[in-house]
Amino acid sequence: MTSSGTNRGGPPNSLPTIQAPWPAAWELLLPAAAAPARARGRTLQTALREAVRSGRLAPGTRLPSSRDLAGDLGVSRGLVTEAYEQLTAEGYLRSDRGAGTWVGEAVRAVGPRARDRAPRRAGVLADFVAGTPDLSLFPRSAWSAAHRGVLAELPHQALGYPDPRGLPRLRTALAELLVRRRGVVADPERVIVVSGVAQAMTLLGFVLHARGTPGVGVENPGSPEHGSLFASAGIGAVALPLDGEGLAMAELRASGVRAVVTTPAHQFPTGIAYSARRRAELLDWARSVDGLLIEDDYDGEFRYDRAPVGALQGLDPEHVAYTGSVSKSLAPGLRLGWLLVPASHVEEVVERKRTMDLGNPVLDQALLARFVERGDYDRQLRRCRRAYRERRDVLVAALEEHFPGARVSGIAAGLHVVAALPGRYGPQDRFLARAAAAGVTVRPTAHYGETAVDGVRLVLGYAHLPPARIRDGVRLMADAVRDQGARREPSAP
Structure with a gap:
């Protein structure tokens, strides 16, 4: 894209002028050029707003002239001029006659949300947090x-x-x-x-x-x-x-x-x-x-x-x-x-x-x-009950296999169980850290207000997990405990 250069002095009482990062920001404006003619102006304005809000165009950045931007995008100069005027009126841009157009300093860039910023870790296999049904069963x-x-x-x-x-x-x-x-x-x-x-x-x-x-x-x-x-x-x-x-x-x-x-x-x-x-x-x-x-x-x-x-x-x-x-x-x-x-x-x-x-x-x-x-609601309840009963049975069996001596308390009901693991798997904080490192999310009973107790007491939600993932999640927790123990005590048999 054609660059209009920098204005070393910048607009009066403004932030220092920054050379526009057009190779990156240009991508955000491409949809405007490809949009239908009647929507092109609105699309360009939206793209410019997002570029400013996201920080791709920082305060003090000088924009290309309307002629240069129109030529690079293949749109009319009037469409770009209208977009500049609209965003200037809204406070996103600043303009001084004969001196150019800049990104205004009133805008504070909104960073990406934490969940957008941090990619999912490879290996996160099971989330045992209680409270969620299996949404794939929705009829x-x-x-x-x-x-x-x-x-x-x-x-x-x-x-x-x-x-x-x-x-x-x-x-x-x-x-x-x-x-x-x-x-x-x-x-x-x-x-x-x-x-x-x-x-x-x-x-x-x-x-x-x-x-x-x-x-x-x-x-x-x-x-x-x-x-x-x-x-x-x-x-x-x-x-x-x-x-x-x-x-x-x-x-x-x-x-x-x-x-x-x-x-x-x-x-x-x-x-x-x-x-x-x-x-x-x-x-x-x-x-x-x-x-x-x-x-x-x-x-x-x-x-x-x-x-x-x-x-x-x-x-x-x-x-x-x-x-x-x-x-x-x-x-x-x-x-x-x-x-x-x-x-x-x-x-x-x-x-x-x-x-x-x-x-x-x-x-x-x-x-x-x-x-x-x-009668559809009754049928849905029967369907869910069958699925959740099977998953509870799978979870209990997996705990018995991988955590010998584990004790599941509470009635056979609902969408979660409470599991108490033998003391050798503690202390609880270290167990939770190992589970997280293995890609398994789990909460202790203390999260819900239970007074701290010896050993490891977990609230394990299972309804939203398919049986295979339940088995793998429990196995991952057990493997993490064994691996840490082996590294801590290399001479143990």
């Missing part, structure tokens, strides 16, 4: 058919502003589903469609804050998200310990809280199911303080050794708010979930939902309703 064909059906049958007036509670059709379908599968007491008028469990927690947080509730109890160890969601609503989180049956009742009573989050069907991350006695004690506590139990049924459908235990909410719907979503059964990106609240909370929660987002998208709600009504 694309059935979902697409449901989408076509909804578009064909949905009346025009249904596309107006929705009821903030949710589409009546979906609330009815969800109520029937949850009664049948989770044993809840579900009046459609108390079902509120939400954008996942995160929004359900936030809505409840706002309502509790408005009622003067100072703090909400959360399980420890537990999901780190619960505390941050309530904090966003202005409520503090009170960490409450667990015992072998669930939340420790003595600490709960002593805490002074009147609302607490629980995961009774499959506690996260320990994997225990609350005992029948502890469920009854929690309900007694809630009645005695006129409190609220918030039941997060995040993966209650996935039990592999027996039928899932019914929801706590079914025992006392006036003291339990129940929430769940399709994030584990379909995909978290759908942002669809449900919240069932006691009668005393309905209107306040609905009003908060209305002011927060005016309700969930109508098409998405109608689509899920049809999916549930036609």
Whole structure:
């Protein structure tokens, strides 16, 4: 490309003039020359903006004259002049009559995001971080058919502003589903469609804050998200310990809280199911303080050794708010979930939902309703349960093979296990470093709030990994431990 040289003095009160790095920057402008005539000007402006934002054209860089740039790109001079004038008006460029055009100093280049900057390391084979389902199991064909059906049958007036509670059709379908599968007491008028469990927690947080509730109890160890969601609503989180049956009742009573989050069907991350006695004690506590139990049924459908235990909410719907979503059964990106609240909370929660987002998208709600009504959701649950049960079995077998003496705790359920490795594989920090060096990502129970313990205790998510990768990931961890041990003790047999 033709260079216009440098202006040694530069524009008045400007940064030092820099010779334009045209061989590199020119590539960014090539799409403008190849774009259709009607889009050429817009494409050139976009390309110039990106060159400035990315730092390819640094502040103080002098640009070619409009005549030179037009000649090199094979476009009209007027198109380049218009682009220069537009970007000068926006602050990207500076121009002085008769002195040339420069990149302005108002722009600060935005560097690439860390994940763009750092290439993936060769050899990263397995990510055992818990919480993600297998997105390849998403039922694309059935979902697409449901989408076509909804578009064909949905009346025009249904596309107006929705009821903030949710589409009546979906609330009815969800109520029937949850009664049948989770044993809840579900009046459609108390079902509120939400954008996942995160929004359900936030809505409840706002309502509790408005009622003067100072703090909400959360399980420890537990999901780190619960505390941050309530904090966003202005409520503090009170960490409450667990015992072998669930939340420790003595600490709960002593805490002074009147609302607490629980995961009774499959506690996260320990994997225990609350005992029948502890469920009854929690309900007694809630009645005695006129409190609220918030039941997060995040993966209650996935039990592999027996039928899932019914929801706590079914025992006392006036003291339990129940929430769940399709994030584990379909995909978290759908942002669809449900919240069932006691009668005393309905209107306040609905009003908060209305002011927060005016309700969930109508098409998405109608689509899920049809999916549930036609039995597609039940089929999807069966498909996922088969796949996840197989992967759990593969993970347990791989741990037994490669880490003799490893102990897997918790019920056979959900999308993760807790594995305690014998002390010889510790200390834990060194084990985690070796696993990372071997290309395996894994989190310890301490990440979720568990008090530090001797040995190595890991939370291993498996649902998103195919069986072969699960085996290879466990083998890689074991090989890393053996290799490090061999280098540390070369004389060992």
